[in-house]
Amino acid sequence: MAPYLSMGEAHRRIADYLSRVADSISSSDGAALASLLAVSSAPPSTPLSDALSAFPDFPRLAADRYPHLSDLLPTLLRAIHSHSLIRFADAYSSFEKAANAFLQEFRNWETPWAMEAMHTVALEIRLLAEKADRELATSGKNPDKLQAAGSFLMKVFGALAVKGPKRIGALYVTCQLFKIYFRLGTVHLCRSVIRSIETARNFDFEDFPVKDKVTYMYYTGRLEVFNENFLVADQKLTYALMHCNPQYEANLRRILKFLVPVKLSIGVLPRITLLERYNLLEYADVVTSLKRGDLRLLRQALERHEDQFLKSGVYLVLEKLELQVYQRLVKKIHIIQRQKEPAKAHQIKLEVVVKALKWLEIDMDVDEVECIMACLIYKNLIKGYFAHKSKVLVLSKQDPFPKLNGKPV
Amino acid sequence: MASHGAGAAAGSDAAPAEVSVVGQTNPSLYLPRTSAHHSWPSSTGAATVSWNYPLDNQSQDAIYYDPQRDVSVPGSNENVASSAPHNVQPSMDTENATHFHVPYSSSLQHGYSPAEYANYYYNYPQTTNDSSVQQGGANQHSGAAHQPLTSFQNSGSYVGPTSNTYYNAGGHQTAPGYGTSSYFYQNNTWNGGSSENSYTQTQSYQNYQSSNTNAVQHSVSVPTNSFLYQQQYNQWPHYYNHTVPNPAGDPVGNSNTVANTTSSYSCPSIQPPPPGTTSWKSNSSSSVAPPIQASGAREPQNQYNNQAVQTHTPVLENHYVNQEPGNPRSQNHYASQTPACPQNNVNLNPVQQSNNGDQQKTVFVTPETSNENKVQVPRIAPGFSMVIPKSEKKILGADLAKKPTYVSVLMLKNGTDARSLPFSLRNYATRNFNHCKDEAQRAACQSMIEEIKNKAIADGTLLTKNWDTEPLLPLLGSVATIKETSSANNSSPSVPSSTFTHRRRLKTRWEPVVEDKVMDKVEPIKGFANGNTHSNLEAKNIMSNSWDSRKVLQSHQAPAIKVSQRRAKKQKMSSYSGLMQNGNASSDSDKDQDLTKYYASATALANSPEEKKRREHRSKRFEKNLNSSSKSKNSAASKDAIANVHARKAVSALLTRSCEDGTSLAVEDMDWDALTVKGTCQEIEKQYLRLTSAPDPATVRPEHVLEKALSMVETSQKNYLYKCDQLKSIRQDLTVQRIQDELTVKVYETHARLAMQAGDLPEYNQCQSQLKRLYIEGIKGCYFEFSAYNLLCVMLHSNNKRDLxxxxxxxxKEAKQNEAVxxxxxxxxxxxxxxxxxxxxxxxxxxxxxxxLMDLYVxxxxxxxxxxxxxxxxxxxxxxxxxxxxGFLRTNSEASEECEIWLKAHGAILSVDNSGDLQLDTKASAATLYMPEPENAVAHGDASLAVNDFLART
Known part of the structure; x- marks a missing residue:
């Protein structure tokens, strides 16, 4: 419990906080203001929150003392108070009001001095909304705060994504929106924001802050993974990886989590050490299976990590690696055969492949294997043709197993 | 004042005495009264309502016109009217004649003449019908009550209405949609109030013991009222607007009724007591109005227009006040019934009513009470007694008045109510009585006070209100009073029932009340409850109407209201709590100041030019409607039909309106249970028709019929289009009744399977999405089978990887073990x-x-x-x-034949090899393959809409 506070002391602390907010606004000190607006990171008991508990009439104090900020300050104090009482839904509601008031003020400020504060508000409202939703969900209520935060941030985005100096802050808000949309599973809502960012001619994407660019590329890369647009996804995720601060290993891991499957699908295999370093060992078996042509291992790996892969959304990508594994298998057969009987090195009998698959305990009949061979040829994983009559796969003499070289299957 | 504590008989005696004493003092207070209306939304409202009724009777045909009035009041009038029309119509339809008025209840006629307009407002009538029917049921329980009806011409019709009731009920249910919840609340409050009364007064009574609970609830419900009320208000305008355009002119009818009340009201007050009139005028803002109105009362028919225009203001104000409390409707009923309630002991009219009730409903009323009442009536208002009894009898026949009477009688019997009244209220009553010039006025005044009091009880403000500062009531002409009583009887039916219904209300609201009524002869309460439900709706309508018209006024009046509320609060804090227990008098200080304040605000309102303009406009509108409505007198049957249609329209309008309003009532806060229809249709086969209005229970099949319908579809030999149509109608019926159980799942599953078999993917998707939801809710079905379908559908027919x-x-895990999955x-x-x-x-x-599903991907x-x-x-x-x-046919020869055709159709190049086998020339084909246009493609992409198929459809 908070120690006893005299009314006077509580009053003094609140007044102090209020004056600091007001001063930072009047002196256009964005950093100071931003630190004052951080609600969700505060510990349960701070000098200010204790004061608010001890002085319940704080909204009036705030409104009376700074009438020009009467929309902002009382609600902000209320949000801080509710947050300190672990009433996150209430805190969110109050903070949203305060944020709206702040946005209103922010629109009127011509210079972007308060950008940092605006970003803090954007971050805070998302964090508070997540807390509030957890709270609402556990109490059986409808967790809709994050959605509300999303629509508030859209407003912020509208205020920022305009011509002028404020635009530089737009990407940060975009990233907060991405985080919300990904969490809510409403990624289709990202599209309009992306369009607005990418079609702007008067603002070069490179002018945005690096951290925002990395985040943005990470999320848009993920979106491309969903769309199985592997080339673009590779490009974006690689950008994110290259520009990400190497000290933030967690972020690197996040990026790699998607970049590895994307790279796999275009035929680029990572070193196992990379997977080890970033703790991405769920991909280790997949990589091994690709190297060995071990279909069974691939299927086992997929099954073992199915939930994880489904959740992150890379399952379908990894599933498509099967054809590459077949290719690897046929290639191995071809290599062995070349050693055994070089004369017939380019003619692989279907029954051999069937037998190889049998050894892998994969039960496929001749027709199915034939079909797979046809598919491999069809998808340019094997150069050659299949002779149905003799059930022989005839490989091209030149480069029978072309590398993907960055092209997806 | 002491008389309050005394028995009912004593009370009634005392009342006249009080009147005489107080009458002299009052004149000065007159002005304040009007303003007072503003200030006490609830109590005044009740008073106003009652006034209206009497007035109606008097003016009969002439006064119909106050548009504004109509807005608020119509609900009640309509209700009355509707109920009356249904039963009585055959004889009455063509004529609105005054003659009838006497035999039936005057209010009945009003409603009923308007009823001919058959238009929009019919909703109300329908509702009313419901209630009436239900009440009839209730009456049956009692036994005695019903008989009068039989004697009446309509008796036959009474039974008939049942079907109507269903129908109407349906309309009702849908229509109020959003409003319903608010309704309930109001009712609760209201009931609570009434229950309180009954509680205190008639604890001994068997039926009413339940009311105790009601009283308890009362406190809870009160706060809600105002809130809900506003919502209703919002909704109303929509409704109202809709009505206006209708050529049939229902609104007119309603307005007329209302207008009548107002005008008549004003007339009496004006003529007999000049001082009082003047004050009133000022309020109303039209100085000319009073005289005109007065004349109107005498020559009712001429005054239509004049009254409408001029009278507006007063009415508006009153109404406004009424509405604020949110119980206008209830007030009306209440008022009519209240008279019977002897709380004040001043009942002139009430007594008569109760007497009537006694006569006919011997079961309920004890002989003693009835005697008392009879005695009192002649004494107090000799003139009325002759007329009223007759009319009441008729009315009772219509069942409307019965319940109220019954309630009131009981109350009288105990006579304990007076004790519970705050001293200041008694004071206030006395003041009003003193102000009265003659017996008639006193009677009117008494009834008004009763209403006010009841209203206050209902609102829970009985003890908190500063009665000392309430303005005096306007005086009535004696004629008006008579009418009032009669009308009150007519209109009142629902009120009493509400008292008892609380508990049931939540359930019964929309449910088919009829069944209950018919079935439970043992439980009259049930029947009542049903009646209440409907009446509640009506009440709501009324309220909303008034609101609409008065939007402008509201803002003006708001301050006044605020003031009054504040004061009420204060009093609560201080003196009144003490009053309750000790029965001490409250302080009279500040009274004058407040009154003047109110008065000023009221006048300002009424006089504002915009308001005048509005009123004029409105009155014109109603004139038009009236004309058209006169043309539209049809048979009762057609009326019903139209009414239903309109009711549903209105409902949907309400719904949409409330949707738009959004702020007032969030969707999730809505009481959907209240809106749920319960079907009565017994047909197994039903064509699907997309609803464009609220569903009509008469065309909705209940669950057991739907089961039969489903099995009929399953075994039917007809084509998919027929089955799809049938299943869609089944789904619709399930949806409107909000049935979500295994049957629902079965229907959707059946439909999904049929749709799959027919390759109807859109329909299948609809079913699948519903099934998904139903399965999540834990309703059993073929979950695995359909998750397999879902998977197939997502992977084969949508390109959305995220969905997959x-x-x-x-x-x-279990699902993954399932064969289908x-x-x-x-x-x-x-x-x-x-x-x-x-x-x-x-x-x-x-x-x-x-x-x-794979077929479609093959x-x-x-x-x-x-x-x-x-x-x-x-x-x-x-x-x-x-x-x-x-995957062509299994046997090789056929397969190759079929495959050949298919390959050729897709541009493959075939050749015959040495052994004579047909071969696919792969190299040649690679360049020539193409996807042919599907042969059965239809321009609009929906094969089921192909002309031939469509024509072949049976």
């Missing part, structure tokens, strides 16, 4: 790796209807496969082999 991912992720997963892997051989193997082995898969083959095979592939692995 989430579908895959949502599969449970396993099959679907295998199909997925076959498709993702392009393994057409496996795909067609799975196609042949498909469990359930998985093959149906063409694409085959084409892919042939493309693949023509690229990878060299030099040729036997067509027989292709046919085999691509």
């Amino acid at each position: 991912l989430s579908s895959l992720a949502s599969l449970s 396993k099959h679907a997963l295998a199909v997925h892997s076959a498709v993702s790796s392009g393994n057409y051989v496996q795909f067609f193997k799975l196609y042949k082995q498909a469990p359930n209807l998985n093959s149906c 063409e694409r898969m085959r084409f892919e496969a042939v493309k693949c083959m023509s690229k990878s095979y060299r030099p040729t592939v036997p067509v027989g082999y292709v046919g085999e692995i691509l």
